[in-house]
Amino acid sequence: MKRKATDSDTNSKAKRQREPEADYCDVIPRKDGKGNALWPASEQSIERARSFLKECAASQSKTLIVPDKDADGLDAGVIIYKTLIALGLSPDLLDVHLINKNVSVHDEMERAAMLAKNPKCIIVVDQGSRAAPPVVDSVDTKSLIIDHHLSDEFPENAIVRYSLSKIKPTN
Incomplete structure (x- = not known):
């Protein structure tokens, strides 16, 4: 059965065009004192993250990975998972916690659920x-x-892969 043609003047509404949001890749990167871009992170931040991962693997203790549920979060979570195993952490000690829909990692219910896993x-x-x-x-x-989202604020007592808040951008 063929569809009937509709009168485009009576059934269509003009859709409002949304203003495109700035992509995080379009942000002008912060620079060190020598003018070098601090991307993806400062050497100090990368070294702290590297040390943290090595320490977790060496401790042979329960480790919890909490990735965002989008493509880049899940991909990064898999990379961290495989890195920890390559560093010697037993897969039995690794767990993944996915945050429920419409809440954040900071939600009290999520914090309690992560704590219950005793990582x-x-x-x-x-x-x-x-x-x-x-x-x-x-x-x-x-x-x-x-x-990868640029921020100067983080949860208390957390080690941050990029902590650029103390480095002022140079113009």
């Missing part, structure tokens, strides 16, 4: 870049935030 190391990937309480309320748990 010694938590790696939050592609989320968490805002001021907040510690990722979980445990002095025995260390947290690493890995994110």
